[in-house]
Amino acid sequence: MVETERERPRIRQLTLLGPAFVAAIAYVDPGNVAANLTAGAKYGYLLVWVLIVANVMAVMIQYQxxxxxxxxxxxxPQTLGTALPGRRSRLAFWGQAEVVAAATDVAEVVGGAIALKLLFGLPLWIGGLIVGLVSMVLLLLANPLRQRQFETVIMGLLAVIVLGFVGGLVVNPPDVGGLLNGMVPRLDGSETVLLAxxxxxxxxxxxAIYLHSALVIDRHGRSREPARIGQLLRATxxxxxxxxxxxGTVNIALLLLAATSLSGRAGTDTIEGAHAAVGEALGPAIAALFAIGLLASGIASTSVGSYAGGAIMAGLLRKQIPMVLRRSATLVPAIVVLAVGVDPTWALIVSQAVLSFGIPFALVPLRRFTSDRSRMGQFADGAILRIGSGVAVVLIVVLNAVLLVLICTGRA
Structure with a gap:
């Protein structure tokens, strides 16, 4: 009986899990696939350290x-909408957030379209439409009344992503020495700055930073009781x-897969080429798993991205439009990119670089809000979290500044 009583709080805590797994889909979207495969195929284990640092930062930021x-x-977004002075500033902030969301959607739809082309030979723009339509169906679950069902579907897709992208390492494990060497921070030329x-x-x-605060409210509701808040924070x-x-395991696995099996092979600077090289090196079964993982990544991440866009608009502009209508509108830029013949892998990588410029706009106010005792009370960030998030902001801003200089001088 004693053991049963001790286990009950743990079981209750497990039932509170879920929102972070939805947010985590944003971290394994097709943009990750393109960036990590390109980094591993071209530079081997060199940039492993970037993924480790980024993942540590992600844990801290998503918790905040x-x-x-x-x-x-x-x-x-609601907190920002209240804190920003005036409608113009809210509109400007919403505008940059929507640009970031559009870049996200391009990556996710393009990645899913590439997967359908690899699996079934469909034209990219048709594949993009299919990904968009499937995501609309998933978005019907994205409301507080069906939150657990939505989480279950997304977590199922996450499991498919893990199997699809980690399977290759089982067949051809990475070099341990190379992996350890890749944990030493360093860069090698302007292209590695762009990739980083x-x-x-x-x-x-x-x-995902904007979204996570909405996910926990939709799942757990609102509470003013310190004991309940403490319980939710521990579960969170x-x-x-x-x-x-x-x-993080999926991201590192992608880079290691490219470094181990694709290094030196022709055509691995595109996802299609990487898929072909995976098939040659590891067999058609692993190549098929890779494509299925990419498809699950595109479908899941574009659904989560649309969910985030709705939360951003509702918070900053105090306006809501139906998720399906929003999904239809945000699908247009991705379909245009696919229809005009832009290199899809390059579009994915550039979209991720655009995303990195949007991070400080979300992270700086988040850090200020969660450190504010008048707002957070006894749950305000402690010294370790304040210092860690401050270091994260500095690293991101410096890296983006260097990238901007390289772009302006034509060296990236």
């Missing part, structure tokens, strides 16, 4: 976002760590 929602009962920014943008996702911390461990 979720904590803001749990403690205040308000989403990050893309990997950072693909790992620490601005729309476990939720974030587990979900981001899964996402």
């Amino acid at each position: 976002s979720a904590k803001l929602g749990v403690v205040t009962g308000r989403t990050l 920014a893309a990997m950072l943008g693909a790992t620490v996702m601005p729309h 911390k476990l939720d974030v760590v587990l979900a981001l461990m899964v996402a």
Whole structure:
């Protein structure tokens, strides 16, 4: 009986898990695939350290976002909408957030379209439409009344992503020495700066920062009782760590797969070429798993991205439009990119670099809000979290500044 009583709080805590796994889908979207495969195929294990640093930052940032929602009962966009002075500033902030969301959607739809082309030979623009339509169906579950069903579907797709992208390493494990060497921070030329920014943008996702505060409210509701808030924060911390461990494993696995099996092979600078090289090196079964994982990634991440876009608009502009209508509108830029013949892998990498520029706009106010004792009370960030998030902001801003200089001088 004693053991049963001790186990009950743990079981209750496990039932509170889920929101972070939805947010974690943003960290394993097709943009990650393009950036990580390109980095591994071209530079081997060199940029492993970028993914490790980015994942540590992601754990910290997603916890702060979720904590803001749990403690205040308000989403990050809602808090920003109240804090920003005047309608013009809210519109401007919403505008940059929507640009980031559009870049996200391009990556996700393009990735799913590539997967359908690899699996069934469909034209890219038709594949993009199919991904968009499937995501609309999933979005019907994205409301507080069906939150657990939505989480279950997304977590199922996450399991498919893990199997699809990690399977190749079982057949051809990475070199341990190379992996350890890749954990030493260093860069090698302007292209590695672009790739590092893309990997950072693909790992620490601005729309996931905005979204997580909404996910915990939709799942857990709002509470003012300190005991209940403390319970939710403990569950949230476990939720974030587990979900981001899964996402981080997938990201590192992609880079290791490319470094181990694709290095030196022709055509691996595109996802299609990487898929072909995977088939040649590891067999058609692993190549098929890779394509299925990419498809699951595109469908899941574009659904989550649309969910995030709705939360951003509702919080900053205090307006809501039906998810399906929003999905229809945001699908247009991705279909245009696919229809005009832009290199899809390059579009994915550039979209992730754009995302990295949007991170400070989400992270700086989040850090300020969660450190504010008048807002957070006893649950305000402690010194370790304040210092860690400050370091994260500095790293991101410096990397983006270097990337901007390289772009302006034509060296990236």
